Amino acid sequence: MNNKKVISLWPYLLILAILAVLVSYGTGNNTTTFNYNEFMNKAEKLDFDKVEMSMGSTVIDVSGTYKQGKESKSFKVSVPNTETNVKWLTETLSKNKDTVLTTRDPNQESFLMKFFINVFPYLLLAGIAIFFFTKMNSGGSNKAFEFSKSKARIEGNIKVRFKDVAGCDEEKEEVKEIIDYLKDPKKFTDMGARIPKGMLMVGPPGTGKTLLAKAVAGEANVPFFSISGSDFVEMFVGTGASRVRDMFKKAQQTAPCIVFIDEIDAVGRQRGAGMGGGNDEREQTLNQLLVEMDGMGENKGIVIIAATNRPDVLDPALLRSGRFDRQITVNLPDKKGRYEILKVHARNKKLAPDCSLESLAKRTPGFSGADLENVLNEGAILAVRDKRKMITMEDLDEAIDRVMMGPAKKSRKYTDKEKRLVAFHEAGHAVIGIKLEDADMVEKVTIIPRGEAGGYNLMTPREEKMMPTKADFMAQITGLMGGRVAEEVVFDEISAGASNDIQKATKIAKAMVRSWGMSSLGPIQYDDGTGNVFLGRDYGSGSNYSGEIAYEIDKEIRKIINECYERAKQIITEHIDLLTLIADTLIEEETITSEQINNLVKYGTITSPEDALKKQAMANDVEQQIQADNEAAQEVLHDDIQHYDDTPSSQDEEKKKQEKVSFEEAMKELTKSDDYDETKE
Known part of the structure; x- marks a missing residue:
């Protein structure tokens, strides 16, 4: 940690060292500057060591060193260029044989050489300082010069399509003209039609307003700028308005495109309705947004889509024709819409055969698309928690309860x-x-x-x-x-x-x-x-x-x-x-x-009696199967015992082997006797 602090501080230390050297150089220079009269009076008494005369057209610049005791001091002086002064300087400076006198013609020096000697070192130091300061600011969060830049995030190649947005068929029909316009604006201009500059999506939270706006950009295959209303307003005066200008400038450079402003009520509230006159900075931002939408022109390839769940607090100027021309209400889905939404979110879920999405849609009235996605997600989490390979209907049933009321508190005991x-x-x-x-x-x-x-x-x-x-x-x-x-x-x-x-x-x-x-x-x-109450408008208003x-x-x-x-x-x-x-x-x-x-x-x-009969029949079948299995097992056991009884023991086997050996030996003896031959004949 300490090493990182030292590394982050070394540019500052280097700059301070350079400044210290320059200051010490400037303050430590002991060069004495004589005026003309003073030099004329003291020149005869000085013991010059090295002297250089620069012969100008009107002035002779004399510089060098002289000895004062054991010390050597620098001096410089400017003397008018006259024939008498040139002669006097030459005689005076050359009186000591040890003095080294040099005469230089300044006209022979090039301008480039003068620049490098006199100016370039300072420019080099200034450049190094600017470089270090730029590096330090770009690497951290101190971007003081970027407050006026728009925070809109641009996305290209949007993958979301209308098939990913379920439960709002009428809303998708309303935005199809925008897609056709972004793909082929010429057929609208030929007809003299003006496409809406802005669309306002209104609806409860979680109904899919942002998803629908992304689907429009995905279907039209155009860039998608997304920004929140709160991203415009900062503590610095004028920041919001400059960000609005920057956002529209970028949009014009990438047209055709869609600019999506989420939660526009954060910046588009009624002007003059706040406590004590409202927030001036927010109102300036809104004014700039209105001006930019007016100056955008017709059929310029830019469509502004905004979303809010508080349309009652928006400024009327924002909703007039020519700005947000079309207002689309995205309501909570009905039973059919909930079923379609569940099918979309269940595509990557492993559902058991007993799971019925239609039954689930019936049991979730008032749920938004986000709530339904959360139900399936909670069901998947419960299945993983219980180490099951598939999501069962019991998991989804419990997930509905968790979304509506929270997890069951089984540890809480009733009397x-x-x-x-x-x-x-x-x-x-x-x-x-x-x-x-x-x-x-x-x-x-x-x-x-x-x-x-x-x-x-x-x-x-x-x-x-x-x-x-x-x-x-x-x-x-x-x-x-x-x-x-x-x-x-x-x-x-x-x-x-x-x-x-x-x-x-x-x-x-x-x-x-x-x-x-x-x-x-x-x-x-x-x-x-x-x-809902809007304090800036409804506070203090009496009942009607x-x-x-x-x-x-x-x-x-x-x-x-x-x-x-x-x-x-x-x-x-x-x-x-x-x-x-x-x-x-x-x-x-x-x-x-x-x-x-x-x-x-x-x-x-x-x-029910039918279920009871079915359960009894199933129990009887199970009992009969168990009885049949027992009987089969008994038969197998009886056969094994009988086989064991019929199998000769080891003693009987040994007795038979001995009897067989005795019989073979008796047969050998019989074949050797004469009686065997007679019997054979």
Whole structure:
């Protein structure tokens, strides 16, 4: 570490040493400069050693050394060039025989020689200093002269295509003209058409706005400039505007191209809307962006694509015609779009045969493209963690829960009372979802803690609607009240577990009254409809209704909540047996699926009779197979025992061998006797 510090400091040390030498050279020069009169008075008394006279046209430059005691000192003087002075100097300087006198004609010296002698050493030192300073600045982060340069990253040969962007077919249709224009602009100019200079992509985070912009560049095969809105603004005044100019200059040099500005709301917010008048530096940057877009000209081969999820805070001048002409809304995908997105992200995943992407798309309403990619990635991580070769449906099911609610906290232990309370709370949501026609369907219920929630109830819409009705919202609020109602009906007390349910229900009720006109107050909007608060614009702005109307709004919100609460209480009371059955099953199983819940409703058990018969048949087949295997094993064992019994022992074998030897010996003796010959005949 110390060596690196020394290496980084040595250029500074070298420069300081050079400066010290120059200073010491300048201050250590003991040359005495005489004026003309002074030299005339002292010349007779000086003992000259070496003297040089440079004969100019009007002046004689005399320089050299003289002795003063034991020291030798330098001197120089300028004497008018007259015949008398030349004679006097020659006599005076030559009076001592040891003096070396040299006469030089300055006209004989070349200009180049003078330059090298007098100027070049200083230029050389200055060049060395500049070189070292440049090296030090370029090697580190002290790029003081590059603040005005654009930070846009240029990418060529983009590999992303429309096939990599799923779930936004209508959005891709909107940008096809841009691709045709970048490929062949002549057919547009011949028709007199002006291609949009800018396109603004609006949508929730993670819906694929940046990916779609890259796909446009990939399909058109043009360079892709990408920059964030926050990259324009720095602490130095004027930096943002200069970076905008530099970015458009580079874009013009590489046209046709696409310039993509992500999170443009960071620099394109309404001017004059900040606290105390706004940020002047940001507004200057926005002004420069507007000017550059106006000065870009028509059909110049440059298309500006910007993305934001806060279009309500953008300056109106940015959205007028001639700048960002076209606004494309990239919404959350529907069921079909989610299925297509899952297929794109599953191309490099090893999925088990039981994995159904269509079922996964059905269970993930409200998920963005980024969320769906995260689900598949979490499933792959879980499969690797459990050392499996393929991703199973159980991994994906767990991945959905992790993305929505966080990992399961199995280490957190309930008391028996808390476990029963949570089970009935979640069962209350499930009963409302089962028995209320317009309520969301129950997909999964668990009492395993996740995140801040003690339990988790996954409910999905029966069908995804573009325009939900009042009945849909009322059913949704009723379903949210189901858990709290179940606690009150069964335990005659309430817990804090319903806080999130109450928050969601109140938000829906407020929107019904203030925004959608679904109350007795009539079709009147009592909020500004701007969504998130923009402090620079909304801070300090009063409500657009009176205090009396505010009281009526509160009454209507309370009326909606109370009505849904009573409806949920009626349903829970009528189906208390189903509530108890689901809760007891949750206490035992901890997690039940929609299929098991349906079996509880129809048959009272988590398995249907058909499934029970199938399981019994499978068990019988297994038992019969085991019995057959046992019988076969017994037969094999019996045969082995019989074979062992039939096999002669080693003693019998030895006895037979002895009997055989005795018989052979008897036959030999018989063949030698006379009786054998007679018998043979």
